Amino acid sequence: MSGNVHKCPVSDDEILPEPDLTDAQRVAIDLLVSGASDVAVAKALNVVPKTLYRWKKHNPHFRNALRGRREDLLDQSSDRFRAMLNKSLDILERQMNDTWNPTSFRAAKSLLTLAQLAKYLKPPDEPAPVPE
Numbered sequence: 001m002s003g004n005v006h007k008c009p010v011s012d013d014e015i016l017p018e019p020d021l022t023d024a025q026r027v028a029i030d031l032l033v034s035g036a037s038d039v040a041v042a043k044a045l046n047v048v049p050k051t052l053y054r055w056k057k058h059n060p061h062f063r064n065a066l067r068g069r070r071e072d073l074l075d076q077s078s079d080r081f082r083a084m085l086n087k088s089l090d091i092l093e094r095q096m097n098d099t100w101n102p103t104s105f106r107a108a109k110s111l112l113t114l115a116q117l118a119k120y121l122k123p124p125d126e127p128a129p130v131p132e
Contacts, residue, residue, distance in 0.1 A: 020061035028052060029062070033069045 021029075024045050031041045038056075042049040055062040095107030 021065055025055060025059075025062050025065075028055065029066050029069055032066060033073055 024047070028041050028045060031044060032038075036044070038049055038052050042052045045052075056066070057063075092107050092111055095103050096111070098104045098107070
């Protein structure tokens, strides 16, 4: 194998480190994508917040790695959400058919709310409508 070819990860557990980042920057990205504030990240790394700011604003390797991790997390969340939709619709359908009025009313209201939101979800080839 050529020396300029990178080894691809074999599994999800094996993630190659970003070669242009320091260990502190990798930890900062882990903390940021887990929801920690900039101040908390800086404190955990024992750096001043301005250092983290510089990494986020002026270091293209850090910015790209952070953006990539955020996109990966968003993709995972979207997949999980889609997987829950059928189960959620089944539950709503059971509640809609419930003879107890408060339960069926709440289910109907939820479904109508979702239907209202659905009109703003565009298929890939169509532009989204502008909210009124």
